Structures are given as structure tokens and as C-alpha cells.
Amino acid sequence: MPPKGLRAMVGRLSWGLGDQAISSLTNFAVGIVVARSLGASGFGVFTLAWVTYGVLLNVSRGLATDPLMVRFSGAADERWRAAVARSSGTALMIGVVSGALSIVAGLAVGGVIGGAFVGLGLVLPGLLVQDSWRFAFFAAGWGQKAVANDLVWAAAMVPTLWFAAQADSVFVFVLAWGLPVALAAGFGVVQAGVLPSAAGVRDWVDRHRDLGVRYLVENVSNSGSSQLRMYGLGAIGGLADVGAIRGGELLLAPFLALLMGVSLVSVPEAARVLNRAPGKLFAFCAVLGGGQAAAALLWGLAILLFLPASLGVLVLGPVWEPASELILPITLSVTGAGVVAGATAGLRALGAARRSLHAQLFAAAGYLGGGLVGAVLAGALGASWGSTIAVWCGAVVWWWQLRAGLAERFVPEPLRKEEVRTAWQGPRHRASVSSDYSGPATSATTARSR
Numbered sequence: 001m002p003p004k005g006l007r008a009m010v011g012r013l014s015w016g017l018g019d020q021a022i023s024s025l026t027n028f029a030v031g032i033v034v035a036r037s038l039g040a041s042g043f044g045v046f047t048l049a050w051v052t053y054g055v056l057l058n059v060s061r062g063l064a065t066d067p068l069m070v071r072f073s074g075a076a077d078e079r080w081r082a083a084v085a086r087s088s089g090t091a092l093m094i095g096v097v098s099g100a101l102s103i104v105a106g107l108a109v110g111g112v113i114g115g116a117f118v119g120l121g122l123v124l125p126g127l128l129v130q131d132s133w134r135f136a137f138f139a140a141g142w143g144q145k146a147v148a149n150d151l152v153w154a155a156a157m158v159p160t161l162w163f164a165a166q167a168d169s170v171f172v173f174v175l176a177w178g179l180p181v182a183l184a185a186g187f188g189v190v191q192a193g194v195l196p197s198a199a200g201v202r203d204w205v206d207r208h209r210d211l212g213v214r215y216l217v218e219n220v221s222n223s224g225s226s227q228l229r230m231y232g233l234g235a236i237g238g239l240a241d242v243g244a245i246r247g248g249e250l251l252l253a254p255f256l257a258l259l260m261g262v263s264l265v266s267v268p269e270a271a272r273v274l275n276r277a278p279g280k281l282f283a284f285c286a287v288l289g290g291g292q293a294a295a296a297l298l299w300g301l302a303i304l305l306f307l308p309a310s311l312g313v314l315v316l317g318p319v320w321e322p323a324s325e326l327i328l329p330i331t332l333s334v335t336g337a338g339v340v341a342g343a344t345a346g347l348r349a350l351g352a353a354r355r356s357l358h359a360q361l362f363a364a365a366g367y368l369g370g371g372l373v374g375a376v377l378a379g380a381l382g383a384s385w386g387s388t389i390a391v392w393c394g395a396v397v398w399w400w401q402l403r404a405g406l407a408e409r410f411v412p413e414p415l416r417k418e419e420v421r422t423a424w425q426g427p428r429h430r431a432s433v434s435s436d437y438s439g440p441a442t443s444a445t446t447a448r449s450r
Contacts, residue, residue, distance in 0.1 A: 015143020015265075019134065022150040026157060028253040030177050035247060036317040037165050038173070042112075043319055044239030045170050047246040049116040051227040053127065056098045058223040060128040062216030064090035065135035067208035070351055073139045073268035084136045084192060086200035091132035093201050095125030115171035123178025126185045129196060133188030138265055145191045152187050156180030214353035221364035229371035233383050236372070240322065241380040247316050247323030248330045248384070251303050252296070266341065270349035281346055282406055289342020293335045300331025322380065329384035336391035343398035352405040359401045363394025 035043045064087040072083045099121040106117030130153065137146040157180045164176035189195060205212060234242045266288055273284045304327050312320040340363070347356040367390045374386025 015138075015147060019138075019143060019146045019150055022147065022154055024253055026150070026154045028250060030157075030161065030173075031246070031250045031253075032315060033161055033165055034170075034173050035243070035250070035319045037168060038170065039318050040240040040243035040247075040322065041238075042170055042243075043246060044234065044242035045112050045116050046173060047242050048113065048230060048234065049120045049170075049174055050246070051223070051230050052102070052117070053120060053124070055220060055223040055227050056094070056124060057128065057131060058219030059098070059216060060091045060094045060131065061135070062219040063094065063205060063212045064088070065132050066215040066219070066348070067204075067211045069135055069139050069267050070211060070271070070348060071208070073141075073271050080136075080140055081192075081194050083204075084132075085194050085197040086204035088129060088132040088136065088188075088192075088194065088196040089198045090201045090204050091128040092125060092196045093198055095128035099124035112170055115169070116174055119171045119174030119178070123175065123181065126182040127178055130181045130185040130188060132196075133185070133192060136192060136194075139268060141268075143265070149184050149188050149191065153181050153184035156183045211351065211353050214357045218353075218357045218360040221360050225364040225368040225371075228368050229375075229383065229387065232368075232372045233375045233380065236375045237379040237383075241375075241383070243319055244322035244380045245326060245330075245384060247319035248326035250316065251307075251312075251323065251327060252300060252330060252334050266345035267348045270345040274349045278410065281349065282402070285342040285346040285402065287342075288345060289339045292338030292341050294338075296331065296335040296338045300327060300334065303327055304331065325381055326384045329381070329388045333384070333388040333391050336388065336395050339395045340391070340398045343395075343402040346402045347398075347405055350405050350409055352401075352408075355401040355405045356398075359394070359398045362397050363390065366390030366393055 031043075034046050038046065068083055068087045072080050102117050102121030102124060104121075106114040106119075106121060108114070109117065130149065133149055134146040137143065137149070157177065160176035160180055161173075164173045167173075230242050230245070233245070270281065270284060270288075273281050309320070309324070312324055316323055343359075344356065347359070367387050370386030370388075370390035371383045372386075374382030374384070376382070378385075
């Protein structure tokens with residue numbers, strides 16, 4: 001990559017890391033305040049609402065912002081404005097509908113858990129619209145606007161969290177976390193100069209159905225497996241076990257900020273590599289995934305070996321003791337997620353939604369099954385180890401699908417048909433046919449022609 005292009009990519013990556021650092025540190029602060037204020041069981045209830053929000057966020061991303069990132073990255077023009085109006089409108093409608101359902105479910109359940117879901121329903125529209133602005137800005141290469149938007153949310157959250165700490169209620173904590181986002185969502189309208197278009201939702205979903213439906217299933221299977229694992233663990237081991245796992249994940253928050261920050265820009269950057277130097281996409285994804293995995297492993301080992309118990313108690317309060325036992329398996333799980341992230345970026349850049357969907361369904365089924373089997377055998381610790389093993393098995397499938405997707409994209413169609421036609425003639429003839437393919441050097445021409 002030319003030095004100028006490399007500097008530009010580093011600049012966009014820096015904004016992505018900065019934005020996610022703000023978002024993750026905000027979430028980390030919320031988790032600490034809730035854990036210290038409510039204890040393991042109350043924190044477990046808050047976590048159930050949190051993971052449910054994660055599922056709905058991924059519904060919104062699959063239908064609204066993932067197609068935007070794949071098809072409108074780098075198009076900061078009238079096409080981008082029209083696309084953003086419809087994608088943000090899609091996010092708004094998903095928030096309104098899912099919010100109403102959450103309120104109804106919360107009222108039906110009642111109690112502390114029901115109150116948490118009523119609160120979640122009230123804040124969902126703003127949460128999903130604000131997230132859609134972040135992705136829209138990164139698709140246009142305006143990472144600084146996403147950073148500014150998250151700063152508005154973080155600043156508005158300070159007084160509401162202080163108030164919630166006095167109230168000592170899960171419902172109030174959910175509102176304190178989610179209501180300030182309405183201010184950031186409104187600020188996003190000013191930044192983008194675009195209003196969400198509810199009238200354009202149907203057109204957006206129809207036009208991008210080939211990607212949106214598959215990404216929807218893929219995203220929901222990812223977050224849904226995590227949600228169901230938490231629900232199952234709560235039923236098997238109790239809410240305290242749910243709080244312990246969430247506490248262990250909070251200790252990895254700085255690395256998760258890195259992972260999520262890179263993910264904001266990894267698909268647009270992979271798409272740029274694909275357009276400019278297609279033969280280097282696999283290497284780009286390998287460096288991306290390997291770097292994130294190494295960072296996760298180093299951070300987790302640093303916590304495991306050097307974090308004093310006194311500091312852990314200061315941060316997590318009563319949640320520290322059960323959470324500290326889960327640091328190793330959670331670290332290895334996040335390391336595996338870093339490996340997967342590289343392959344995910346490559347498959348998204350290729351637009352290989354079918355292949356990424358197959359990989360994600362396999363990984364999600366293993367994550368849920370391994371977590372629940374582990375929970376039955378050994379509670380929170382067993383659930384963590386079971387899910388970790390599944391993540392690494394899934395990583396193998398993700399990278400196999402990326403290699404297959406690259407071969408499918410860059411081997412010329414006539415050659416693939418010729419290989420199939422001559423396959424019966426034996427290894428010698430197949431080798432002579434394959435020698436006509438010059439490899440990645442010809443892939444740019446092939447990609448443009450297709």
C-alpha cells in the first residue's frame with residue numbers, strides 16, 4: 001500500500017479505536033456502578049436486559065447498517081445521504097417495534113426482571129438510531145463525527161448514573177444508561193444533515209434483501225446464542241452466575257474496546273483492499289485477526305498474573321470473587337473472537353453473505369450448546385470453558401469459509417467449469433488445467449470483470 005494510503009487507513013483506524021474506547025469505557029463505567037450498587041444478583045438482572053439489547057442491536061445492524069457498510073463505504077455523496085436516511089429509518093422502526101414488545105413482556109413478567117425490560121423498551125429507539133449514525137459516519141470515512149456523537153452520550157450519562165446510584169433500582173439504572181442516548185441520536189441528525197426516513201424502510205429492506213436477511217440471521221444467531229446462554233445459565237445456576245460471567249467480561253473491557261473499534265472500520269478497509277489490491281485481502285485479514293488475538297491474550301494474562309485482588313474488589317465489589325475464577329476461559333474466548341474477526345471482515349468485504357452465515361450458524365450453535373452443557377456440569381466456570389472451546393472450533397470454520405470465498409471470487413468462471421469437466425481425467429490433466437491460472441496476480445482483473 002502506498003504511504004499516503006497507509007496513513008489514511010491508520011487515521012481511519014485511529015478514529016475507530018477512539019470511538020470504541022469511549023463507548024466501551026462508558027459501558028465499563030455503567031457495569032462498575034451497577035455491580036457495586038446492586039451486587040451479583042441485581043447485576044445479573046441488568047445483564048439479562050443488556051444481552052437482550054445486544055440481540056436487538058444486531059437485528060438493526062443486520063437489516064440497516066451492515067448493508068450500508070458493504071455497499072456505501074467511501075460514498076460520502078447524495079447516494080450516501082439517501083442510503084443513510086433509509087438505513088437510520090430502518091433502525092428507528094426496529095427500535096419502536098422491539099421497544100413496544102419489550103414493554104409488554106416486562107409488564108407481563110413483573111417484578112425486578114419485568115421492570116428492567118420495561119426500562120429497556122423505553123430506551124431502545126434512541127439506542128438503535130444512535131448506533132446507526134456511528135456506522136453511517138464510518139462508512140463515509142468521518143470517524144471524528146462518530147467520536148463526537150459518543151462523547152455527547154457519555155457526558156449526558158454522568159448525572160443520570162449518579163442519580164441511579166442513589167435510587168438502587170435496576171429499572172432506574174436501565175433508564176440512566178439509555179435515556180441520555182436520545183440527545184446523541186438527535187445530535188446525529190444535525191451532524192449528518194439527514195433525517196431518518198420511515199417511509200424508506202420497505203424500499204431499503206427490499207433492495208438489500210440478499211445481504212440484509214443473511215446478515216440478520218448471522219447477527220442474531222451470534223448475539224442470540226449469548227443471550228440464550230445467559231438465560232440458560234440463570235435458570236441452571238442462578239442470577240449470581242450470570243453476574244459473575246458479566247463481571248469477568250468487564251475485566252476484558254479495554255481489549256473489547258479494541259476489538260469493537262477495529263470492527264467499525266475493518267469492513268470498509270477490507271473493501272478498499274479488495275478494490276485496490278485483491279490478492280492481498282487474505283494477508284490483510286490474517287494480520288487483522290492475529291493482531292487482535294495477540295492483544296486479547298496479552299491483556300488477559302496481565303490481569304490473571306498481575307491484577308491485585310484488592311484492586312479487583314475495588315472495581316467490581318462483591319462480584320470480583322466469582323468473576324476472578326473465570327478470567328482464563330474468558331480471555332481465551334475473546335482471543336478466539338479476535339481470530340474470527342479477521343475472517344469476518346474478509347467475508348463481509350467479499351459480500352459472501354451465504355458463507356459467513358454458514359460459519360456463524362455453526363459457531364453460534366456450538367457457543368450455546370457448549371455453554372449450556374458446561375453450565376450443567378460446573379456452573380459459571382463450566383459455561384465459560386464450554387463456550388471457549390466452541391469459539392475456537394468456530395474460528396476454524398470461519399477461516400475455511402474465507403479461503404473458499406476467495407477462491408470462488410478470483411478463479412475465473414470458465415476455468416472453474418473446465419476443472420469440473422476434466423476432473424475425471426486424473427491428477428495429471430487437472431494440473432495442466434490449473435497451470436493456466438496465474439493466481440492472485442490476475443484477481444484484480446477478474447474482480448472488475450465480475
